[in-house]
Amino acid sequence: MTMTLGLDILLGLLGISMVLCFIRLFLGPNPPNRAVAFDTIAVQAVAMVALFAMRTDQPILMDVALITAVLGFLGTVMLSRYLERSELRDWESDED
Numbered sequence: 001m002t003m004t005l006g007l008d009i010l011l012g013l014l015g016i017s018m019v020l021c022f023i024r025l026f027l028g029p030n031p032p033n034r035a036v037a038f039d040t041i042a043v044q045a046v047a048m049v050a051l052f053a054m055r056t057d058q059p060i061l062m063d064v065a066l067i068t069a070v071l072g073f074l075g076t077v078m079l080s081r082y083l084e085r086s087e088l089r090d091w092e093s094d095e096d
Contacts, residue, residue, distance in 0.1 A: 004055065007051055007054055007055045008055070010051055011048060011051050011052065011055070014044055014047055014048050014051070015048075017044060018041060018044050018045075018048075021037050021040045021041045021044065022037075022041065024037040025037040025038060025041065031083050031086075032083065035076065035079050035080060035083060038075065038076065038079060039072070039076045041072075042068070042069070042071075042072025042073070042075065042076065043069075043072065045068050045072065046065050046068050046069045046072065049061055049064050049065040049068055050062065050065045053065065
């Protein structure tokens with residue numbers, strides 16, 4: 001009973017944290033901040049799937065968490081390569 005309550009609390013906290021990261025993703029002042037927010041959302045998605053797998057006692061969901069982790073990593077790599085090669089350099093001057 002207490003483990004279930006603890007997992008529910010952790011899922012709720014992760015949900016609140018994901019909402020804050022989505023706000024940072026949409027309102028981020030520059031592309032590197034958005035990339036960090038995207039990476040954080042990917043890690044939190046993996047954590048939510050793993051916690052949900054523990055909560056429902058379904059180990060098959062750990063495979064989903066693993067696939068989500070790999071896709072999040074690939075998305076972060078693709079976004080960083082795009083930012084590295086892009087000619088948009090207006091985000092380098094953040095001295096406002």
